[in-house]
Amino acid sequence: MTSQQRTHEVLSDIIDSVNAQLDKHGVTYDEYRAGLDWLIRLGHAGEWPLFADVFFEHTVEAVNATGPGSTIEGPYYVAGAPWLERPYVLPQRDDEAGDVLILSGTVLSAEGSPVPGAVLDLWQADADCLYSNVHDGPPAFNLRGRMTADGNGRFEVRTIVPPSYHLPRGGPVEELLNAAGWHDWRPGHLHFMVSAEGYESLTTQLYFEGDRYLESDIASAVKPELILSLRKHDDPAELSERGLSRPFYSTSHEFRLTPAG
Ligand code: MBD
């Protein structure tokens, strides 16, 4: 199939689907014009990536997933995050809000053998739901970093537990959600891009048990294998061993990479 045929087929179906819904719901001229006006404002506000990733990326991701354990990238990945040095601590402010999280894990191949030297690119929002290098507030590359797994495919990184996350407020996407009576929440999450020579790179997110939005993620991006349980550590000896002055949480995860093909 040529790319023109492909474009013709996909675009015809999308246009037909939209027309069928306009017909089915008897959409008025006022509604049509309000919708167009909203689309124009969506573009002016730069929120097309947010809108598309919240409502449609999950389908593209499902169509293209090569195995379990992946989910959507979302709108806020930024290339070029700082390379971290061991022991890995995600860049953060001295008074970064949130509970301390120690995440450990392994990068494995599909057959379960470790992938030494795999690269993990990790990014997350701060406790105010702001992403550095995207939203005003956090310093450059706050809560973003790259690290490598060791010779056994293992890694450990210290960061903060991400609380439940709401989408950016005050723009056209929020306006749409309000107009429809929908909430603007996602469960708290850590974003990852995991890569290694000879493997497909894996884009995914990790979530935490007990978050109230696991079942109602506005971006439809939660999968059961990505929900981790947190263990609380408050033994004073363990805290001082870690140089921490408050309780922390720990969890671990195995990332599985599929061979490049
Ligand atoms: C996010 O932080 C996000 O991860 C997704 C998928 C959509 C909007 C904001």
Ligand code: FE
């Ligand atoms: Fe996110």
